[in-house]
Amino acid sequence: MSEEKKNLNPQVASPVSSSDNIGKGKRHMGLKAKTIAGNTIIYVILVAMTVIWLFPFVCILFQSFEVDHTNMTGNILPVKWGFDNYIRLFTSTDFETGGFGRWYVNTLVISLATAVIQTIIVLCMSYTLSRLRFKGRKFLMNFMLVLGMFPGMLTMIILYRVLADLNLIKQNAIPGLILVYVASSGMGYYVSKGFFDTVPKSLDEAARVDGATRAQVLIKVILPLSKPIVIYTLLTAFMGPWGDFVFASYIAFSTSAGMNVAVGLQSLIATPSAMSANYTMFCAGGVLVAIPITVLFLFLQKYYVEGVTGGAVKG
Amino acid sequence: MRRYSDLEYLKLNKLQRFFYKIACFFVGIPGFFKRLGIKIWQFIKKIGLGIANIFVDLFLTFKNGDYKTRISYVLMGFGNMMRGQVGRGILFFVFEVVFILYMVFYGGYWLKMMPSLGLQGPEHIYDPDLDVWITIYHDNSFKILLYSVLSIFFIVAFVYTWRLNIKQNKIAQDILNTSERKELENEKKAQVKEYQLNHDKFVATQDEKAERRSSINKKYDDLVAALDINSRTYKQDKKYIESNRRFELARINKDPKIVAIELEYKDKIDHTGKPLKSGKDDLQSLVDDQFHKTLLALPLIGIIIFTVLPIVFMILVAFTNYNGAENNGYSNNLFHWVGWDNFNTILNWNSGNKAYSAAFGEILGWTLLWAFFATFSNYFLGMVVAIMINKKGIKLKKFWRTVLVLTIAIPQFISLLYVSKMFSDNGMILTFMRDHFHIDPNFSFIGTSANPWVARLTIIIINIWIGIPYLMLIATGILMNIPADLYESAQIDGANVWQQYTKITLPYMLFVTGPYLLTSFIGNMNNFNVIYLLTGGGPTNAAASTAAGSVGYTDLLVTWLFKITTGAGAEYYMASVIGILIFVVVSILSLIVYNIIPSTKNEEDFQ
Amino acid sequence: MASVKLTEVKKVYQGNVVAVHNFNLDIKDKEFIVFVGPSGCGKSTTLRMIAGLEEISEGTVEIDGEVVNDLQPKDRYVSMVFQNYALYPHLTVFENMAFPLRLDRNYRVFPLNEKEREAIQKKIDSGKLNEKQLEEAKEALEKGKRVRGFPQEEIYKRVTNAAEILGITPYLTRKPKALSGGQRQRVAIGRAMVKDCKVFLMDEPLSNLDAKLRNQMRAEIILLRKRIDTTFIYVTHDQTEAMTLGDRIVIMKDGFIMQVGSPTQVFDSPNNLFVAEFIGAPKMNIVSSQLVKEGNKYFVTPFGSKIEVDGDKGAKLLEKGIETRDILLGFRPEHAVLASKPGPNTIKVTLLVNEMMGSELHLHLLTDDNTQLIVRVPTIQLTDKEREEMVAGKELYITFEGKVMHFFDPETEISLLCEENSPSKQNIEALKEAAQVK
Incomplete structure (x- = not known):
């Protein structure tokens, strides 16, 4: 028996022999030094990245305070500080009636309405596709997948015509935009569906055995557990309209009263002459748009991250 | 070629395995196509059989139907109403009326005009009274196309509803006319007849009727009182008793013995088989087993009207010559079907306008290149950043x-517009570089005179700046899910950092984010914002621009589409064609990728 | 408080995968039935069909005489305890248990409490009521108030009662994530207890607990059963649970019922090889052998020995007219004994491994033709010296009596003593066919 034991482990070679104290110590420190070196490099990279990433925004912030006009050449710090740009945004009569204030309110209205309605629609869609089983479910999912492969811009023209017939363009662009954003939002169900997929089915079943109808299961059991994804959907739905340029510009059709901030700000620097006159105003406008969204985002960052990492991954 | 067994394959070294795999791939191609052909043929057969089945079903239902079912073929909802499902019947009937009215007054007209898309175009007419030229618009091709597509949708919806109506009739008939019930009905009739033969006709006086009425009422009142209030079926039982009461009271003129027989059989018949769903049942099921219909109704309507309809419309436009530009002085001129002409032009099938196909080819090439680099550069760099931040020993992770x-929070259009100005010819960066590094004053990143490839490289790099934060978030989330003991075991086995990355992290990440990479690739192919806001598609590509609009070296297919749509020419038809081609490319890519990547084939590998 | 009857119940999934074949079972009121079998045998699917969570492809399920195929779970009056407890994470323990009570929408009559009684009496005395109202008030005084659903006091009463029985009263205000596995399990049971239910369903409730807790909970379930006097249907893969808890056991394999019977029946007279090996641990020893008929006596001849089949079994074999044939012979490890000396009815074996289990030794033995057998020997039967000598390589002799033997047909694996028309027999044959088709 004991012979067998020996043969199983022919060489028991120890990497560090116990008698070699000096060698042990050196190796030990070598590992630590490597880690420290590695970490330092990483810190350096991270700091560099922070600078690079934040640089443009710092620039915008500073340049928005520049009272002088064309500040395109390398000066970051304003020559002369002042709030002129901000004031001019709201009071200037250079463009048609409306101006920045109008754009801001427009966009705010659009995004609030969109946030609420879109969340409801997306949640309905994703819950149904995730938990309920019905004939044609697979077909529906495949169908929407195929629909999504068409570029969105294609539908722009006809939607514009339809909205025009309904008189929802130009000045009345706001309801028109809301309608368009919301109507097809059901197709963006993937992230929410991924989230719902992770809620255990036995909760549904326990509730149904306890006497709940499917509607009650959704309202009483699933929704209270879905706070992260609801907030994520609300947040993304809210942020969307602030950045939509293509569609908003097409529908607003150069009527200032109907523009949202994206289109409006772009019109400020659309031509070179406009650019030289309004560049700093554009910066100011950018700051005003960026700040509330950034603040909102920071507050709800936790939910956003959870939504992206939890739901988006499943595809 | 001989296929190796598993053990033999393990014997080969890396090079041999590589060649073996290539050989297998090529050898497998004919087999692949054969299998594909078989699958397609089976699919066609299935559809054909399905359609045939539907017709057979319709025919049989009519043949076996009672009069209620047969009339329902023409008058929708008739069968439902006659059988007690009033709510459903009314809905069906109203829908039919609306449809017929619509088709007669509107739909017919639009559909008639559809093949020609309008016969009489707009014209200028001189009005002598007002001494001015007026423009009179007659047929409007756009409206014709739009409304005839709507009408077709409506027709499809109607056919579907009609078929639903027939199906419900069939089901109801089956439930109510089971052989059991038929037998019972016949028994009842026989008994009644026998009784009538043996007895005289019955006539009741007013007093007798009143007496009978009160005795019937008493009988049923007692029955109701005797019901157990706590029983689950209390309400149902009460309802049934009341219906029996009404039954008897309605037959007060009949011989009570006959009524007794009829009542006895009514009880028996009512309790055989399943009951039909009542209106209340329907409402109740809408929140329970049919809840999906309730939830999906609104979103689906939105999608059909605002996505499906426009896409169908635009596909049709690709076969016309619809443009939105001023045409002979008319802002809304007629357009017509042109068949495959537009496709010819763009794909150069019949050597049409060569410029278009050349432009298309070049833009397509750059689109694919851009999508590839944009996606993968962001992906890997984002992953690297996530790993760096996630590493043990790094402080301030949250910061x-x-x-x-x-950077995700700040709206993209601000960042992009601003950064594009930074990199422009008079922008911050070039000024800085000219002042301090004395570079060639003509050097431009993304301006109009820039080298196309410099411009392309620049926007890829700027896109990295935009995209890394998203990828970092996703990668962080996934990295946290990789079990730590995988790494520990690898360390014990002697793997260094790079090996751990390629053998553990990378495979896991690729597996989990496979589908995401595909969607990201497609998204980048259609990434309008980045290109348009950064460069507007420039620097201009003179050769390609002879086709339409001002095409640039950094234009994607989508930006080209946008330019065509909003440009002076407004050749909507070309835009549609491009849109369709984008769809084709994307779908082929998706199909191939989905069938290759392991994420969908071996779903359980990592679970 | 109801009987359950399953008639020809079948469950077919898409793609023609049959999960449950022709399930027929009559469960009497207040019976404790256990569905047991290996993973994937269809026991959970059957349970879920009874609960209403799965659609029934064919056949009927009747609860209390009423066909429930088309009823939603909430209309069937069943309670269910899930394997992973399925507690609502956002509700406290109290609310979890109160959840089914709050959803109830039936009319019930409750006795009045003092205050309400006085109030109604006052109304009657005040004389302000007309005739009809007077009658209603008098009726209310007599019978009690008619209310929809459960009033708050009733909910409180029921929940605290159940909590006390289960010993979870101190946790009533906690949320599930602050409880251990065993406590969560009790809350799940509590939630199922508070309803008026006809059938109490349990889907592998003890699988997620550690071994010690499992034993404890098993005893508690037996106590629970005495408290709630209702019909229980319990699903498990652990045959020990099945044997200790069930009045009757249903053993399933691949969607077929293999045998239905009380624990004793299933242990003493397994219908086929699968049941014989499934019940009892360690597994029954199965060896190929011959059944020899000499006159009116039967003998088995494993490994060169000759052992008589006596008593009832011999008589039954005679009844069935079984002749000499090949069989698979089965005997349980605890039924074999060590023979003190070799003889015509002993089998010569060599000891491979000796597992010391405390009160008994599990001896893994090897016969001359390399068949492995297991025999359980109580420790007290051996002297200290004998115990020390139990090392690998020792030669031993074992034997067993005729009345502990089981005989199986080598091809169909059905017990020779199985009744001709038992449905299990049909199922076993069908199973064999299905396996061969694959």
């Missing part, structure tokens, strides 16, 4: 992540 996440 680094927040900084990066901040």
Whole structure:
């Protein structure tokens, strides 16, 4: 028996022999030094990245305070500080009636309405596709997948015509935009569906055995557990309209009263002459748009991250 | 070629395995196509059989139907109403009326005009009274196309509803006319007849009727009182008793013995088989087993009207010559079907306008290149950043992540517009470089005179700046899910950092984010914002621009589409064609990728 | 408080995968039935069909005489305890248990409490009521108030009662994530207890607990059963649970019922090889052998020995007219004994491994033709010296009596003593066919 034991482990070679104290110590420190070196490099990279990433925004912030006009050449710090740009945004009569204030309110209205309605629609869609089983479910999912492969811009023209017939363009662009954003939002169900997929089915079943109808299961059991994804959907739905340029510009059709901030700000620097006159105003406008969204985002960052990492991954 | 067994394959070294795999791939191609052909043929057969089945079903239902079912073929909802499902019947009937009215007054007209898309175009007419030229618009091709597509949708919806109506009739008939019930009905009739033969006709006086009425009422009142209030079926039982009461009271003129027989059989018949769903049942099921219909109704309507309809419309436009430009002085001129002409032009099938196909080819090439680099550069760099931040021993993890996440918060159009100005010819960066590094004053990143490839490289790099934060977030989430003991075991086995990355992290990440990479690739192919806001598609590509609009070296297919649509020419038809081609490319890519990547084939590998 | 009857119940999934074949079972009121079998045998699917969570492809399920195929779970009056407890994470323990009570929408009559009684009496005395109202008030005084659903006091009463029985009263205000596995399990049971239910369903409730807790909970379930006097249907893969808890056991394999019977029946007279090996641990020893008929006596001849089949079994074999044939012979490890000396009815074996289990030794033995057998020997039967000598390589002799033997047909694996028309027999044959088709 004991012979067998020996043969199983022919060489028991120890990497560090116990008698070699000096060698042990050196190796030990070598590992630590490597880690420290590695970490330092990483810190350096991270700091560099922070600078690079934040640089443009710092620039915008500073340049928005520049009272002088064309500040395109390398000066970051304003020559002369002042709030002129901000004031001019709201009071200037250079463009048609409306101006920045109008754009801001427009966009705010659009995004609030969109946030609420879109969340409801997306949640309905994703819950149904995730938990309920019905004939044609697979077909529906495949169908929407195929629909999504068409570029969105294609539908722009006809939607514009339809909205025009309904008189929802130009000045009345706001309801028109809301309608368009919301109507097809059901197709963006993937992230929410991924989230719902992770809620255990036995909760549904326990509730149904306890006497709940499917509607009650959704309202009483699933929704209270879905706070992260609801907030994520609300947040993304809210942020969307602030950045939509293509569609908003097409529908607003150069009527200032109907523009949202994206289109409006772009019109400020659309031509070179406009650019030289309004560049700093554009910066100011950018700051005003960026700040509330950034603040909102920071507050709800936790939910956003959870939504992206939890739901988006499943595809 | 001989296929190796598993054990034999393990014997080969890396090079041999590589060649073996290539050989297998090529050898497998004919087999692949054969299998594909078989699958397609089976699919066609299935559809054909399905359609045939539907017709057979319709025919049989009519043949076996009672009069209620047969009339329902023409008058929708008739069968439902006659059988007690009033709510459903009314809905069906109203829908039919609306449809017929619509088709007669509107739909017919639009559909008639559809093949020609309008016969009489707009014209200028001189009005002598007002001494001015007026424009009179007659047929409007756009409206014709739009409304005839709507009418077709409506027709499809109607056919579907009609078929639903027939199906419900069939089901109801089956439930109510089971052989059991038929037998019972016949028994009842026989008994009644026998009784009538043996007895005289019955006539009741007023007093007798009143007496009978009160005795019937008493009988049923007692029955109701005797019901157990706590029983689950209390309400149902009460309802049934009341219906029996009404039954008897209605037959007060009949011989009570006959009524007794009829009542006895009514009880028996009512309790055989399943009951039909009542209106209340329907409402109740809408929140329970049919809840999906309730939830999906609104979203689906939105999608059909605002996505499906426009896409169908635009596909049709690709076969016309619809443009939105001023045409002979008319802002809304007629357009017509042109068949495959537009496709010819763009794909150069019949050597049409060569410029278009050349432009298309070049833009397509750059689109694919851009999508590839944009996606993968962001992906790998984002992963690297995530790993760096996630590493043990790095402090302030939250801070680094927040900084990066901040850039997601700021609306893209601001960042992009601003950065594009930074990199422009008079912008911050070039000024800085000219002042301090004395570079060639003509050097331009993304301006109009820039080298196309410099411009392309620049926007890829700027896109990295935009995209890394998103990828970092996703990668962080996934990295946290990789079990730590995988790494520990690898360390014990002697793997260094790079090996751990390629053998553990990378495979896991690729597996989990496979589908995401595909969607990201497609998204980048259609990434309008980045290209348009950064460069507007420039620097201009003179050769390609002879086709339409001002095409640039950094134009994607989508930006080209946008330019065509909003440009002076407004050749909507070309835009549609491009849109369709984008769809084709994307779908082929998706199909191939989905069938190759292991994420969908071996779903359980990592679970 | 109801009987359950399953008639020809079948469950077919898409793609023609049959999960449950022709399930027929009559469960009497207040019976404790256990569905047991290996993973994937269809026991959970059957349970879920009874609960209403799965659609029934064919056949009927009747609860209390009423066909429930088309009823939603909430209309069937069943309670269910899930394997992973399925507690609502956002509700406290109290609310979890109160959840089914709050959803109830039936009319019930409750006795009045003092205050309400006085109030109604006052109304009657005040004389302000007309005739009809007077009658209603008098009726209310007599019978009690008619209310929809459960009033708050009733909910409180029921929940605290159940909590006390289960010993979870101190946790009533906690949320599930602050409880251990065993406590969560009790809350799940509590939630199922508070309803008026006809059938109490349990889907592998003890699988997620550690071994010690499992034993404890098993005893508690037996106590629970005495408290709630209702019909229980319990699903498990652990045959020990099945044997200790069930009045009757239903053993399933691949969607077929293999045998239905009380624990004793299933242990003493397994219908086929699968049941014989499934019940009892360690597994029954199965060896190929011959059944020899000499006159009116039967003998088995494993490994060169000759052992008589006596008593009832011999008589039954005679009844069935079984002749000499090949069989698979089965005997349980605890039924074999060590023979003190070799003889015509002993089998010569060599000891491979000796597992010391405390009160008994599990001896893994090897016969001359390399068949492995297991025999359980109580420790007290051996002297200290004998115990020390139990090392690998020792030669031993074992034997067993005729009345502990089981005989199986080598091809169909059905017990020779199985009744001709038992449905299990049909199922076993069908199973064999299905396996061969694959």
